[in-house]
Amino acid sequence: MAQLYDVAVVGAGPAGSSTARVVAKEGFRTIVIDRRSSLGLPVQCGELIPTPSEARNLFPRSKRMPRAVHVPSRFVTNKTKLIRLVSPNGSVYEFSFNANIIDRAEYDPYLARQAQDAGAKFLIESTLKKRSANNNLLIKSGVSETEILSKLVVGADGANSVVARSLGQHFIHSDKDLSPSLQYVMSGADVDTSVVEMHFGGKIAPGGYAWCIPKEDGIANVGFGMRRSLARDATPLRAYLERFAFKTLSSSLKNAKISSRVAAIIPMGGPLRKTWTNNVLLVGDAAGHVMASNGGGIPTALCGGEIAGDVVSKHLEKGTPLSDYERIWKKEYGKELETALRVLRVADTVMPSDTITDICMKLAGVRFLEPLIRCRLPAPVDIASKTVVKVLSQFM
Numbered sequence: 001m002a003q004l005y006d007v008a009v010v011g012a013g014p015a016g017s018s019t020a021r022v023v024a025k026e027g028f029r030t031i032v033i034d035r036r037s038s039l040g041l042p043v044q045c046g047e048l049i050p051t052p053s054e055a056r057n058l059f060p061r062s063k064r065m066p067r068a069v070h071v072p073s074r075f076v077t078n079k080t081k082l083i084r085l086v087s088p089n090g091s092v093y094e095f096s097f098n099a100n101i102i103d104r105a106e107y108d109p110y111l112a113r114q115a116q117d118a119g120a121k122f123l124i125e126s127t128l129k130k131r132s133a134n135n136n137l138l139i140k141s142g143v144s145e146t147e148i149l150s151k152l153v154v155g156a157d158g159a160n161s162v163v164a165r166s167l168g169q170h171f172i173h174s175d176k177d178l179s180p181s182l183q184y185v186m187s188g189a190d191v192d193t194s195v196v197e198m199h200f201g202g203k204i205a206p207g208g209y210a211w212c213i214p215k216e217d218g219i220a221n222v223g224f225g226m227r228r229s230l231a232r233d234a235t236p237l238r239a240y241l242e243r244f245a246f247k248t249l250s251s252s253l254k255n256a257k258i259s260s261r262v263a264a265i266i267p268m269g270g271p272l273r274k275t276w277t278n279n280v281l282l283v284g285d286a287a288g289h290v291m292a293s294n295g296g297g298i299p300t301a302l303c304g305g306e307i308a309g310d311v312v313s314k315h316l317e318k319g320t321p322l323s324d325y326e327r328i329w330k331k332e333y334g335k336e337l338e339t340a341l342r343v344l345r346v347a348d349t350v351m352p353s354d355t356i357t358d359i360c361m362k363l364a365g366v367r368f369l370e371p372l373i374r375c376r377l378p379a380p381v382d383i384a385s386k387t388v389v390k391v392l393s394q395f396m
């Protein structure tokens with residue numbers, strides 16, 4: 001016999017645990033299902049999250065975001081103050097950006113504990129295999145299978161969401177926008193702990209960028225994300241990262257050792273056109289809530305999870321429509337996600353050529369590059385970028 005719940009949340013990342021905490025707090029029978037045996041592990045993230053005041057800047061329309069991104073200081077391993085953009089020829093553009101680097105191996109389990117304390121039940125080492133139209137979930141835990149029947153399902157199961165797939169073609173990210181990413185955690189790194197570096201270029205990360213994020217003194221998250229559709233050849237991911245870590249960053253990483261490696265997917269195609277049905281909501285990466293101009297998705301996962309939790313609770317309590325979820329997240333951070341996607345689409349046109357990338361970055365300068373990374377498109381850039389795209393398209 002299937003177990004019965006009001007809400008089944010699939011995925012216990014920041015999006016899923018935030019949703020579950022809010023729903024369970026309202027007294028609804030809530031279960032969270034995650035395939036991992038230890039929540040938060042392996043860490044598949046650069047672990048950078050804007051500080052609450054920076055989040056206010058990034059998402060000026062959002063009332064909830066500054067509170068959502070507040071991370072208790074015991075999970076903050078470093079604070080960075082500056083973002084340094086490096087163009088293919090090595091030119092540097094820097095601007096101030098306050099971020100917390102967090103320990104997701106500890107933070108994700110903390111978010112899960114908060115949901116548990118609110119009353120949510122957790123089923124870990126358990127994978128959603130199938131969801132039927134009436135929210136009958138087939139869960140595999142080791143060799144055994146369980147059925148869960150839930151009034152509502154929240155898909156918080158990341159870029160390759162099984163919940164989203166169960167809803168049909170319109171809810172699946174296009175393959176060309178899925179960014180395979182690889183990251184090493186490197187110890188013995190001689191990097192400035194206040195600076196986050198983002199490197200661009202066809203040899204570095206076609207259709208993406210490579211990063212060096214100082215996790216704590218002597219330790220750095222060194223990684224890159226790219227899009228295969230924009231690469232000239234089939235160079236393996238590892239070769240890109242080895243080149244970046246040991247050639248581009250050779251001076252700061254010459255004595256560094258790789259202490260762990262992770263590979264994962266970042267959905268870069270912007271939000272799905274629809275993120276709800278009559279009995280399902282999609283949150284976080286499953287909904288495409290990633291800032292396409294920088295690949296960050298923790299803030300929107302946390303904030304979107306809280307919005308989903310509120311909407312689900314009100315729906316169960318008073319019958320308010322689930323479509324409220326999409327209305328509210330769009331109001332809070334939809335414009336920024338949309339702008340970030342526009343920035344990426346323009347960059348896609350420019351970045352395949354390193355020379356043009358260098359010229360564009362030089363022409364733009366830090367005054368215009370900064371807002372682009374911050375999901376903003378200042379009017380002159382808007383006009384200029386459209387012109388650049390128009391001119392370039394005549395030669396391509």
Ligand SMILES: Cc1cc2nc3c(=O)[nH]c(=O)nc-3n(C[C@H](O)[C@H](O)[C@H](O)COP(=O)(O)OP(=O)(O)OC[C@H]3O[C@@H](n4cnc5c(N)ncnc54)[C@H](O)[C@@H]3O)c2cc1C
Nearest residue numbers: 011013014015035045046047048128264284285296297298
């Ligand atoms: C290499 C890399 C670096 C990144 N760096 C940053 C960064 O520095 N800053 C930032 O803001 N963002 C970063 N991101 C993006 C960020 O990690 C995500 O946007 C964020 O984790 C999204 O949270 P989520 O809860 O939606 O999904 P996730 O954190 O991916 O959680 C999804 C959960 O669902 C579970 N799951 C998946 N499928 C199933 C299934 N079928 N059944 C049961 N459970 C399932 C998974 O085990 C996982 O626990 C990075 C991503 C990558 C890959």
